[in-house]
Amino acid sequence: MRTFCQNPGGFVSQENYDGGLAVVNGHSYKDRKSPNTNVAVLCTLNFKHPFNQPIAYAQRVSELINMLGAGHILVQRFGDILDGKRTWPKELAQSNVVPTLPDAEAGDITAAMPMRPMVEIIEFIKAVDKVVPGFASYETLLYAPEVKFYSNRVQMDENFDTNVQHLHCLGDSSGWTRGLMMASVMGLLMGENLADRDK
Numbered sequence: 737m738r739t740f741c742q743n744p745g746g747f748v749s750q751e752n753y754d755g756g757l758a759v760v761n762g763h764s765y766k767d768r769k770s771p772n773t774n775v776a777v778l779c780t781l782n783f784k785h786p787f788n789q790p791i792a793y794a795q796r797v798s799e800l801i802n803m804l805g806a807g808h809i810l811v812q813r814f815g816d817i818l819d820g821k822r823t824w825p826k827e828l829a830q831s832n833v834v835p836t837l838p839d840a841e842a843g844d845i846t847a848a849m850p851m852r853p854m855v856e857i858i859e860f861i862k863a864v865d866k867v868v869p870g871f872a873s874y875e876t877l878l879y880a881p882e883v884k885f886y887s888n889r890v891q892m893d894e895n896f897d898t899n900v901q902h903l904h905c906l907g908d909s910s911g912w913t914r915g916l917m918m919a920s921v922m923g924l925l926m927g928e929n930l931a932d933r934d935k
């Protein structure tokens with residue numbers, strides 16, 4: 737479990753992928769601020785033999801969530817998830833935490849999210865609440881689906897050499913990094929490596 741894309745004063749946004757798949761992201765504007773903070777909560781799933789279609793799996797789960805929201809992003813209060821009930825639009829309208837994605841549909845994420853990631857998301861939110869009190873409050877809003885479609889990792893040796901001569905894959909394109917720091921470090925190491933080769 738990990739957090740990603742934390743935006744104090746930010747806005748939850750909708751992105752549409754191939755086939756009209758609606759997924760959640762977050763934006764932080766320089767001059768426009770909301771009273772909320774949004775943060776992605778991501779659960780990594782590692783599949784074992786015989787299953788080898790993790791991207792198709794994430795797409796299907798996302799499509800199911802989209803179906804429940806009639807094509808819209810689903811939003812549900814954390815307390816309703818713990819109580820085992822959907823969030824009704826009139827309850828969301830009365831909440832103190834106002835959604836920053838106005839056309840998200842109040843509903844039941846747990847009706848479409850597989851049990852394993854759902855349990856881990858709930859436990860993670862409760863654990864973070866110990867260091868960030870209020871994180872697991874009744875009115876904390878969960879939006880779904882938020883998915884990351886990471887590509888396979890390109891096979892390389894310790895010098896970033898692939899099986900194609902003079903072709904190196906760095907940063908997120910290599911499948912080995914997912915963040916600014918590691919992508920930058922990879923670039924730096926490649927630069928040093930190439931400089932050493934020229935000596």
Ligand SMILES: Cc1cc2nc3c(=O)[nH]c(=O)nc-3n(C[C@H](O)[C@H](O)[C@H](O)COP(=O)(O)OP(=O)(O)OC[C@H]3O[C@@H](n4cnc5c(N)ncnc54)[C@H](O)[C@@H]3O)c2cc1C
Nearest residue numbers: 740741742761762906907908909913914915916917919920
């Ligand atoms: C919405 C969002 C939020 C993120 N937030 C964070 C964060 O808070 N912290 C964090 O650590 N990471 C974050 N990341 C991840 C981070 O941005 C990436 O891990 C990082 O930028 C990867 O660096 P890179 O150099 O490998 O690839 P990129 O930064 O994607 O650079 C690739 C470059 O290649 C260019 N390019 C593509 N195709 C071609 C072509 N054919 N010819 C020439 N140029 C081409 C692209 O235009 C781009 O400039 C976020 C990513 C996204 C999308």
